[in-house]
Amino acid sequence: MRLHRPYLSATAVLVVSALGITTYHHLAEGDSHAARVRATSTEQAAEEPVPASAAPSATVQSRPQLPTRLPGLGPKTLARVPAAARQVVVVTGAGKKSSSSQVVLWRRVDGGWRRGEVWAAHNGYAGWTDKHYVGDLHSPIGVFGLTDAGGRLADPGTRLPYHRSGAFSVSGTGFEGEPLAGSFDYVIALNYNRQPGTSPMDGTKPLGEGRGGGIWIHVDHGGPTHACISLSKTHMKELLRTLDPADHPVAVLGDAASLAR
Structure with a gap:
């Protein structure tokens, strides 16, 4: 009995990275499911809010520096x-x-x-x-x-x-x-x-x-x-x-x- 090798069709998978960079990967059909899972996980990670502890703290404006000596006086x-x-x-x-x-x-x-x-x-x-x-x-x-x-x-x-x-x-x-x-x-x-x-x-x-x-x-x-x-x-x-x-x-x-x- 002759075994037939499964037909692997090429599938284009759109991946959006967390950095906002869009790339296309041409994968075999046997790899497309894993690629879709990875892509979905990446998209979800990009949409999830950053924890407050990890967010950069707001810059605190310091008070203007007062002169240490009276201006204009020698x-x-x-x-x-x-x-x-x-x-x-x-x-x-x-x-x-x-x-x-x-x-x-x-x-x-x-x-x-x-x-x-x-x-x-x-x-x-x-x-x-x-x-x-x-x-x-x-x-x-x-x-x-x-x-x-x-x-x-x-x-x-x-x-x-x-x-x-x-x-x-x-x-x-x-x-x-x-x-x-x-x-x-x-x-x-x-x-x-x-x-x-x-x-x-x-x-x-x-x-x-x-x-x-x-x-x-x-x-x-x-x-x-x-x-x-x-x-x-x-x-x-x-x-x-x-x-x-x-x-x-x-x-x-x-x-x-x-x-x-």
Whole structure:
């Protein structure tokens, strides 16, 4: 009896890999069943969800890195900022002879410095000087403590000692004809040639009368000052409410080039 060899027909099997690559395998009919099983298993594996433990974890966005030193200040200026200061008001003039400046309150947090808003300000009519004298119309360059406040209006909620008095009054007009009334509604004394821990109105001048004094941060009247720094009333109130004696606040004043030294 003659045995007939089974006829093996070629069968095309479509295989979809887990990587999404489609291939065709031409197999003999005797192998087609196993191929179909393998193909089905591959398709099922591709459709099954990946266990949560095996899925790549979402990238956690880290907080922005805070600068470890105050931007814009050079080594000479930084050396004058007390190590205990955790609030630093930086007043940066637009130029050595400019009466326009910007104010930023920096706060030390998490080992770095966090910047506050940038506020427009005015400074002395003639700009900036390394050695201020009475009547020179320059604001002094340097680092000065902020320990005392006051004003014609009631305390807006500051932690600094606040002296309210009607003596904080001014009249007349500024260098550009603008009215000065209300400029001393709120003031913060800069500890330049004064006795810290006293009212901003105190006239004590350790460096002598010729070196000037009574230099404050006060309400802006819309033009240059004699030597003070001026901010809008809104920003003055915000600054007063933010400054905290426990953080040993100081002000750093000067034109950008001088502060970068």
